[in-house]
Amino acid sequence: MRALLTGPDAPSVPALFAAELRRYRIEARLTQDELAQRVYCSSGLVSMIETGRRSPNKDFTRRCDEVLGTGGALMRLWPLLTREAYPSWFRPFVEMEATATAIHEFEVQAVPGLLQTADYARTVIGASWPPNSPDETDRQLAARLERQEILDRESPPLLWAVLDEGVLRRPVGTPDVMRTQLDHLLDMAQRQHIRLQIMPFNAGVHAAMDGSFFVLDLPNREHVVYVEGPGAGRLLIAPDVVTQLRLRFDALRGLALSPADSADMIAATLGDL
Known part of the structure; x- marks a missing residue:
């Protein structure tokens, strides 16, 4: 070349x-x-x-x-x-995510991108407004699936995800799309380096009522926070902010269902579809 x-x-x-x-x-x-x-x-x-x-x-x-x-x-x-295919503001996060030794994520809207099936991801990407062209949807889908390959490495990063119960309840695509996605969550939760917890509705208010966020552990023992809003995302490295979000994630893990009980909730939701 x-x-x-x-x-x-x-x-x-x-x-x-x-x-x-x-x-x-x-x-x-x-x-x-x-x-x-x-x-x-x-x-x-x-x-x-x-x-x-x-x-x-x-x-x-x-x-x-x-x-x-x-x-x-x-x-x-x-x-x-x-x-x-990524927006310019998202690219620095993807590069850091690819080098992270551990990823801690709290999600309130959708299944984390690293855990989405192709059909679920395509439905989420296709819901944008103004709508994407078919080619742009294909490009974004390919990029999202490419991101997931970090979980298949010989030494993958640890992934600890806490999902709001609404992620399981919100229909995305057809019932078949949701069934396949929930099955995939159960499969991924069996991996040794992945922990998945559900924050149930009956837990009431919690420490992250203001939205989703990531905390990345990097190889140099540094930590980075990523937060996202409509059309923009920010990487935060200020020590006080990072400490606050790490403590917040610990609080969420303590309030959420255990990984075993979370798997039971996912399976029950799957059975209702």
Whole structure:
């Protein structure tokens, strides 16, 4: 792959991917139809990706590398493609999350992104207003699923999530989407490095009535807080703020159902669908 251009005149990552794909295809003396047949997709999809009208998914990118003999050049662009799908204010958090040794998360609206199924995530992303284009939805979905790969590492970060009961009760998508999502939560909760607790409605008021937040433990023994609102997010490193949110999370864990009782609540909710 050629050296990447930087600066204000540099092409966007999708445009760069499109140009590289077209170059490798031409060097391989393949037409769009021939490449499409070999990577098991339509020639229309190849055309849209080469003209920047559609973003590739990971399987397409990997197959193109194999068919075109690029030495993995296109897959090396993949992390840049997924990163560009995030809003600029979210990217620093994703980078820190990827290096964290432990992630503590309290959620009041939806299943945490790291624990979402593809169909659940697509429904959540698709609920935005003004609506995303189908291509933008695909890009954001691919980026969200890419984030989840940190949980499949040989040494994954510890994940401790406390979810408001409303997360289980709020229908997202069809009943099948919710059933699959709740099943997935139960499966993930069995992993050794994951703890999942539910904050039940009958717990009443609690220490985080003002909303969701993350506390990340970093390898250098530092801690970072992330909070998010409509259209913006903030990383907070002030020691007093970090200490306050760490104590708040401890209070939430103490008030929430135990991991075992939380699993029972998820299973009961699943049975009601």
